[in-house]
Amino acid sequence: MKKIFSILVALLMNCGVFSQKTIDKPDYGLSNLPGKLTKIELTDSATIIHFYIKYQPGQWIQVPKDTYIQDINGGVKYLATQTEGIPFGERYTMPETGEANYKVFFPKLKNGIDKIDFGEGNNNPNNWSVYDIVLNEKDVESLLPKVLQGNWFQTDGSNQWDYGFYANQAVVDKAVWNYKTVSQKKNNYSIVLERNGNLKTVYVQIDKKGAVKIGDNKEKLAVYSKEKTENPNYKLANDEIFSSNIFKSDSATFSGFIKGYTARAGRKTGKVYVSNALTGSQDTYIVEIANDGSFKVQFPINHPMSVFVQIPGANSTVFVEPGKETFQLIDVDAVLFMGDCAGINTDLKALEKAESYKDYQKLRKTILEMSPEAFKQACLEIKEKQLQELDVISQKQFVSQKALQIKKLDIEFLAFAQILTYQTYRQIAQSDKAANKVATSDEDYKIEASYYDFITKSMLNNEAVVIANNFSYFASNLANVEALNEHPVLPSFRTMSDMAKTLQDNGIxxxxxxxxxxxxxxxxxxxxxxxxxxxxxxxxxxxxxxxxxxxxxxxxxxxxxxxxxxxxxxxxxxxxxxxxxxxxxxxxxxxxxxxxxxxxxxxxxxxxxxxxxxxxxxxxxxYMKDIQNIISGLYSNKSYNKMKEVYGLKETFLIDAMLLQQKARMLENNFTPYTESELQTIQKNIKHPFLSNYIVFENDKLKARLEANKSKTGFAVNTVQKATGDELFNSMIAKFKGKVIYVDFWATWCGPCKSGIKEIAPLKEEMKSKDVVFLYITGQSSPEKTWSNSIPDIKGEHYRVSEDEWKYLTKKFNVTGIPHYVLVNKKGEVVNPELGHHSNEGLKKILEKQM
Structure with a gap:
């Protein structure tokens, strides 16, 4: 009878009656979700995926109608049918908690599918996707026993991560390795790793009590655990803060491994954004990702600092230092570090929750009800609250002095920068009220110099502040403080004689x-x-x-x-x-x-x-550049002298840094090197030795770029043919008929324009054999010499049009700000007069669609 019953149960299961299956905390690979998958239900009629999302309160999320799941081997896409918890195909505004739980329903999957990918319809790289979601647990073919798989940390309280053993790859010594052989004698293991023909052996010993020892020397194994050990009494050797002697020009190395990386994601590159506190500029460096998910990039920096990393599976800051390497594991469940800056990065991650921008956002909602002093006091109270949270965290676990120093400075400069925004955000709030036709009786306040008494002499003279993420934000706001600035009396430029006199008065x-x-x-x-x-x-x-x-x-x-x-x-x-x-x-x-x-x-x-x-x-x-320099010098000298007067200082690091930023920005915008006499004047005004020499370095770097540009090809200068009205644009693009045209309205002085041009350069190289033209149009606001010096770095077709031609074109395409992009098809027809900004992957698809 039992046998008959067993057969009957088996038959019923095969018929789908017992096909219900629930997978809690499913395993999956590469993901860009701001959250996680918490559960999957496989029923006899549907596949249901449970999501937990943590996102900015007040921002919206959406489950598009073309959301799908698909076998990792390809084939049919199973489109979403409904949702529970948030609307389907409609925007959902995140609540104050910033958390949302919901389900997405898909049709039942056919038998035999073990792994699926989740995606949102149109392949936009900004859409959410999850790869290699495991539905059927199978013993993964691996040389390494399950008991050894995982991340292993030192147990002395440092929580130093030294070993990452996964099913098919290992991370050891800041590198990704493959398993060559794994041998076992009782509870002793020898793991031979291979990488680019190099071999490394790691020994693992598990004692009778279950303690695990690991190392590359059998005689000197150390105890490791998969769990972190909290020990606030741990002592780190040479645990000291960054000193004032902080500047050093060298390359930093950022490397790492994306666990679960797959080429199906279509993203073979990432980016590192490096903000230069000395020049006020931001440089972008491309990170190329190998097929095994490893990556490595080097970039020049001048002091220890945080950079922003945008890479599949991660959008976060990473701390780097000149001449040192930082290795990061990017994983759904963990963000871990190896290398020279591992400890600082691990500690900074632990301290992240102490610093919050949300408190200031909430405060600004009531800014019309607050006097300047009340607003300042509220900001300082937020700062103290966050510093107290910092202390609480550091008492529960070990945190290095350098990490504490960095995060403390970040919290302080965020508060100080916010205090400096009072007038700006008050005016925005008043404008919003007026736009919404809300009656206002807000009292007008005059901000006195005493409002800025939180700025101390030590703050202005401490060069170690450049390690703080928020330092540049603070310095930028400080430069625009009206009470600390005085407007100079400018020379008259009504006539050519006036201009000549000003030039001669300044030694020209x-x-x-x-x-x-x-x-x-x-x-x-x-x-x-x-x-x-x-x-x-x-x-x-x-x-x-x-x-x-x-x-x-x-x-x-x-x-x-x-x-x-x-x-x-x-x-x-x-x-x-x-x-x-x-x-x-x-x-x-x-x-x-x-x-x-x-x-x-x-x-x-x-x-x-x-x-x-x-x-x-x-x-x-x-003499345009000379006039600009004279006017800029008058403003900066008056402002910096006023600041020195207010704080009773003769020389300050911060003012030197602000002056350097101004001169470096002019160098970049004019794209014309300073003369020797101009350099000498600048260096005389900047007292800090490193900063004074740095402007020479930037000037020499520009000279080298201009020299290299002389031999560059791939760009062409075009002349506007005589044309009026609508014929103007048509005459400019006539020679490119038969090709898709990507039009970029830009200017040499426009920072976002130049960033966008630099960002798109790899795509132009990738599509150089395609029927596509990249057309750059600028006007008279781009000085001719600056423009001619700049364009060899910008592959494509170029026009510099007259003032009237620029005004006509910008009116035709409703250009209210630059950069502004226009798309023209192969017939010469404008198909999108306001294309907007797109990632390289997204733009490539748009251009290919027109081919």
Missing amino acids: VLTNEELEMIGAFGKLEKGNLRLLDFNTTNKTKIADFNNNHKEAYEALQKNKLQNDISVGDFAAYLKTQGVSLTAEEKELVSNYKLIQLSKEELVVKKAFEQKYAKKPEEFGKK
């Missing part, structure tokens, strides 16, 4: 020919000043005149292909159209005629133009 020698031209131009300046004064005095009347006849004004702009139309030209055009003017408009036109050049002035003007032609324009371009 003009040529005899230039002085002669300036003298001749002086005879024309009275007439030019009359026009300038007329436009200034009648600014409102001119604007009303143009707006009263808006359609006609825009038609004339389009016809003349220029944005600025004079009162006289516009009045003459209206007359041809039979338009009558009001009495006020007639008076305006009459006054305009009165300021026109006399016959004698016209004769002088004609003679001047015949002799000097475009030389005045060339004079302006030649």
Whole structure:
């Protein structure tokens, strides 16, 4: 009877009656979920995946309609059918807790599927995906016994991670290894690892009490555990904070291993973003990922610092030091470190929860109800609360002095930076209220210099502050504090004579020919000043005149292909159209005629133009950089002197750092090296030895780039053919017909533009044999010399258009800010006038779709 019953049960199971299966805490590989899979249910009618998501409160998440699961070997995609816990196919706003639990239902899977991938429809790399989700546990073919698999930590309280033994790979000594052989004698194991032809043997011993000892020397094995050991009394050798002698230029190495990496994810690269506190710039370095999930990249830095890493499975900060290597394990269940900076990174991860930006976000919601002093006090209280949390964590477990120093500085500078934002965020809140037509009776506060008394002399003179993530944020805000800045009296630039005098007053020698031209131009300046004064005095009347006849004004702009139309030209055009003017408009036109050049002035003007032609324009371009430097110097000297006066300082590290940032930024924006005399002046003003020499380093680096650019190819300079109206853009792209065109409106001074250009460079190289053109358009705001120096680094087709051409093009494509991208198909038709920013993977798909 029992036998018959067993057979019946087996038959029922085969028929699916007993096919219910629940997998708690399922295993899976590479994932970019901001959370985890908590459970999978396999029923006779559905596959149900349970999600736990931790995300920014107030932000939205969504389960798209084309969410799917699929056998890792390919085949049919099983589309989601419904959700529980959040809406299906609609945006769900995360609650204050920042946590959400929900289920996604899919059809029942066919028999024989052991692993699946989860994804969201359109292959956008920003969409959530999970790979190698295990449905049927099978004994994975591995040379290594299960008892040895896992991450092994020292048990002395340091929790140093030395060994990662997984089913098919091992991580030892900052490298990924394969198993060659594993031999066992009772509870003693010899593991031979192989990597690029090199062999390494690791010995493991398990004693009678279950203690595990590991090492590469049989006679000197150390005790390890898969569990971390909390020992707040652990003592680290040379446990000291970073000293003031912190600067050193060298390369940092960031390497690691993505556990569970698969090429199916379609991501073979990552990025490391390095913010340079000395220049205020950010450099991006590409991380190439090997097929086994390992990676390694080197980049130059000047001091210990945190960098931001964006790599499959991780978006986080990592602490690095010059001349040292940091190795990171990226895993669903653990973030672990090896190498020179392992201890600091491990400790910083433990301290992360002490620092929170959310408290400040919450505080800003009531900023209209707070006086400056109340806001400052609230920020300082948040800072003290977070510092106390830091102490609590460090009392429960060992934390190195360096990690404590870094996190303490981060917490302090975050608070100080927030205090400096009071006026900015108050104005934003007032604007939001006005936009929503909410009545406001907010009291206006004047911020006195005493508001900034939290800034101390020691803070301004401590060069170790550069290790803090939030230092640059604080310094940037400090540079814009109105109470600590004074506006200088700027020289007049109403005439060429004014410009020449300013240049000479600042030690710039003009040529005899230039002085002669300036003298001749002086005879024309009275007439030019009359026009300038007329436009200034009648600014409102001119604007009303143009707006009263808006359609006609825009038609004339389009016809003349220029944005600025004079009162006289516009009045003459209206007359041809039979338009009558009001009495006020007639008076305006009459006054305009009165300021026109006399016959004698016209004769002088004609003679001047015949002799000097475009030389005045060339004079302006030649000395534009000098004028910018003079104005910048006036502002910075006045501001920094005011800051020194407020704090009673003669020399400060922070002011030197801010001055260096300003000069380095000008160097990058102008893309023109400083002369020797300019360098000497800058170095004289920057007292800190390392910072003073660093501007020379940056200048030499730019010289080397410009020299290398002379032999570069792959870029082409184009000239706009004479065209008006809609013909302008068509004439610019006519030669590229038959190819997809990616148009980038940019400028040499635009940081986001240059970052985007640098980011897209690998994609251009990848698609260089395809029918696609990368077209770059800039205007007169990009100085010609800066532009010509820059474009050899930018492969593609280039235009530098006139001011009127730029205004027409930006109006045509509704360019309200740059960078701005436009997509044109192979027929020369604009298919997307506002393409927006996309990752390289996403943009590649967009371009290929048009081919």
